[in-house]
Amino acid sequence: MLKPIGIFDSGVGGTSIWKEINKQLPYESTVYLADSKNAPYGIKSNEEILRLSIKNTEFLLQKDCKLIVVACNTATTNAIDYLRAYYSIPFIGIEPAIKPAALQTKTKKIGVLATKGTLSSSLFHNTSKLFAEGITVIEQEGAGLVELIEAGQIDSRKIEDLLKKYIDPMLEKNIDSLVLGCTHYPYLVPILKKMLPSKIKIIDSGEAVARQTKAVLMKNRSLELENNIPTHTFYSNSNLNVLKNLMDNYDVSIVYKDF
Template sequence: MSRMPIGIFDSGVGGTSIWKEIESLLPNEDIIYLADSKNAPYGKKSKEEILKLSIKNTEYLLERGCKLIVVACNTATTNAIDYLRKNYKVPFIGIEPAIKPAALQSESKIVGILATKGTLSSSLFHSTSENHASGIKIIEREGEGLVPLIEKGELQSVELKKLLHRYLQPMLKEGIDYLVLGCTHYPYLIPLIKEIVPEKVKIIDSGEAVAKQTKAILEKNKIVNPSVIKGEHTLYSNVDSNVLKCLAVKEGVTTKVSFLDF
């Protein structure tokens, strides 16, 4: 089982930000990535729809023999991961906004969260905020419209820049010193975000923490790939895969990107 691949799924191309972190930490692991771009964004769907899509993605990855599955989507994690863990035997790694480290390090005690509606309205998000952000003022903002633009590859569009200004300026007026990115698509916006927020505002996402947790769970379950050869990476999209191909470029990593009708 240790030589089987790691599976990753997301509501689209954004989870490649997580894939890159996992590959960097675990370069000898084979990885299968599933981009459900046809149904992006998950953030506006009902809990039932999100669960149904998450089950479909999980079962495809299990059919490919994945030994561990990373739910590289904040919305899918908050709405479906409990069900997945109860009903399937492989380990699951979830994604949630990095509220805890931001709250611990914030000097102004004011933290901004940019996330999808599905994440911000979930019970897991609220319990995480209550447990780890006591005494911290959380400024929540739904990033409506951001994911569809990223899915189109419009990372420098005028519309995207306008949306970011609209969402971030109120947070800056409130005095945030940390901005938590609560969607795996959003790390691709960091260059634009840095043009808007002052240098003193730290931007934080979950990618590195997820990679470390993936490694820890592989070690705990004794399913780390013992190979000394670079892992094979296969990425699938159920729409035109050109955007996925552009975002999947990683120096020194051979990656196959294909269309998959699922």
């Protein structure tokens, strides 16, 4: 039996990453773990995020995964160094796409919408310092957004009101790029496009993560290129309806698992 790629997130947001991986690596099987019961990770302590990340990793290792994608910005910024040091399996992390935003900006001002756990992490600050020298990075915590997305309220008035509250101050400061620093947030792109002037670029990490996953598998000679009929199993410890709606157009199995 071929080993799958493992993916975990604090809920359904990492499915935005899964979709990019599935697009770029169509012959790879996957196991996705949605820890929705404990969402959002962004308001938890570093110790709690690490504990949950270890628990998720152990679950995916039991499924014989060959590589694990930490499809959560907060878990990446707070736990991936430990996971890489403790486990021998390769880990692919997610962090806000500061570098491409910094390279593209004309106004020298970029906005970052992320969770508290990501914005307060040393990895985020080190990345900003490394790639955004001479550029103003306007940070905004997206409090409440993950909870609404997990509740299936992506198109709700509550989401629109929160986004307007968070985005308007960034627009006033003349940003020309908006970095989405949480894997849940790409599901808000249709709403954001209505709010933002067309000149403002919305940047997330999904495509880059899929490319890096492919590169690591190629390096390890474990990439499935053809002649493999993949299987995709999604596990969640919460209501399955939101996950089912987001994955409606894909041939996947969705299973409730109390972990």
